[in-house]
Amino acid sequence: MAMAEKYIVLPFKRVRGGLAPGEMRAASTAAGAEKVAAAMAPRHIGVAAYAVQVDMESGDMSSPRLLVQFGQIGDLAA
Numbered sequence: 252m253a254m255a256e257k258y259i260v261l262p263f264k265r266v267r268g269g270l271a272p273g274e275m276r277a278a279s280t281a282a283g284a285e286k287v288a289a290a291m292a293p294r295h296i297g298v299a300a301y302a303v304q305v306d307m308e309s310g311d312m313s314s315p316r317l318l319v320q321f322g323q324i325g326d327l328a329a
Contacts, residue, residue: 253307258284263297263324270297270325285319297322 258281262273273295278284284300291298300318305311315327 254304255307256302257305257312258300258302258318259312260284260287260291260298260300261324261327262291262295263299263322265296270323272325272327281318288319288321292321295322297324299324301327 258278260276260278263270264273276287276291278287278300281300281302284302288298288300297320299320301315302318303312303316304314306313
């Protein structure tokens with residue numbers, strides 16, 4: 252099982268009963284993910300950039316680590 256650290260940006264939108272993640276965007280570096288999140292922030296209720304561990308064989312993501320957040324974000328574990 253080969254693991255690699257990847258960087259993703261998730262915008263959040265308001266839905267009945269709370270917040271839901273929008274379309275995930277990938278970034279090549281942690282700094283890049285933070286810049287993308289900052290650029291998206293004015294257009295969303297919340298945006299978060301994460302570093303995640305990805306199993307390169309299955310594509311499964313785990314161990315999200317919050318890099319930066321703007322506004323309100325939802326719980327990824329929910």
